[in-house]
Amino acid sequence: MRIQAVLRSEDQQPPRRTTVRRLVEQRRLRRRPGHRISPEHIAAEGHYTVLTPEEILGVARLGGRRIDRGLLLTAYDHAEFTEPGDLVVTANPRFGVHVDEDGLSVVAAPGRVLRVRPDADPPVFPRVLAALLRAAAAEYARTNGAVRASRGIEDLLVPDLGREEAERFDALLAEVEGRAALLREQCAALDDLARTAAAGVADGTLTFQDLPGPGTDDRTA
Numbered sequence: 001m002r003i004q005a006v007l008r009s010e011d012q013q014p015p016r017r018t019t020v021r022r023l024v025e026q027r028r029l030r031r032r033p034g035h036r037i038s039p040e041h042i043a044a045e046g047h048y049t050v051l052t053p054e055e056i057l058g059v060a061r062l063g064g065r066r067i068d069r070g071l072l073l074t075a076y077d078h079a080e081f082t083e084p085g086d087l088v089v090t091a092n093p094r095f096g097v098h099v100d101e102d103g104l105s106v107v108a109a110p111g112r113v114l115r116v117r118p119d120a121d122p123p124v125f126p127r128v129l130a131a132l133l134r135a136a137a138a139e140y141a142r143t144n145g146a147v148r149a150s151r152g153i154e155d156l157l158v159p160d161l162g163r164e165e166a167e168r169f170d171a172l173l174a175e176v177e178g179r180a181a182l183l184r185e186q187c188a189a190l191d192d193l194a195r196t197a198a199a200g201v202a203d204g205t206l207t208f209q210d211l212p213g214p215g216t217d218d219r220t221a
Contacts, residue, residue, distance in 0.1 A: 018160035028120035034109035049105040057096035085126045087114040091152045095137040097130045125170040132158035
């Protein structure tokens with residue numbers, strides 16, 4: 001990757017700092033609450049994805065928890081869906097942030113939503129804000145202990161980047177995400193290959209020839 005990152009020169013002023021609270025006050029960001037959903041209403045099958053702190057923290061697979069449309073509309077008629085680009089955040093049991101690229105998910109409390117206003121000036125880029133919040137939370141946790149409650153999210157100091165710098169950073173993050181997704185697909189394919197090979201050896205349907213060496217034709221490998 002050609003990141004083209006350079007040291008900021010001494011005559012360049014560092015970007016000013018801001019917080020989620022200030023972005024909300026400036027009407028560049030909007031807060032939306034999560035919803036208290038009974039555990040018995042969440043299942044592996046359903047029409048809509050439910051995002052709990054486990055999904056936000058990355059310890060549970062996205063889409064693994066769902067809720068039925070009819071149940072959502074009757075028992076939780078006040079519930080709101082996420083919109084594409086929403087930041088879903090939690091401070092319990094620790095800080096976590098997830099950018100919901102597709103939207104149409106239901107956020108379970110204590111998770112909540114930070115929604116970028118499309119007419120914000122200067123604009124807020126969801127990927128950029130999420131990355132900067134992660135960095136700020138990690139530094140805060142390192143120096144002050146665990147990030148807790150609203151203090152950890154509302155008042156974390158992050159750079160307020162100008163449009164051009166934010167656009168370049170967002171492009172880098174998009175390329176990183178694309179490459180990471182490709183690597184995950186390759187890892188999943190390799191895991192599937194290993195499982196298939198093991199099953200074939202176990203039931204006696206597969207055997208192996210010598211693996212191709214360097215410089216040999218490996219088209220039949």
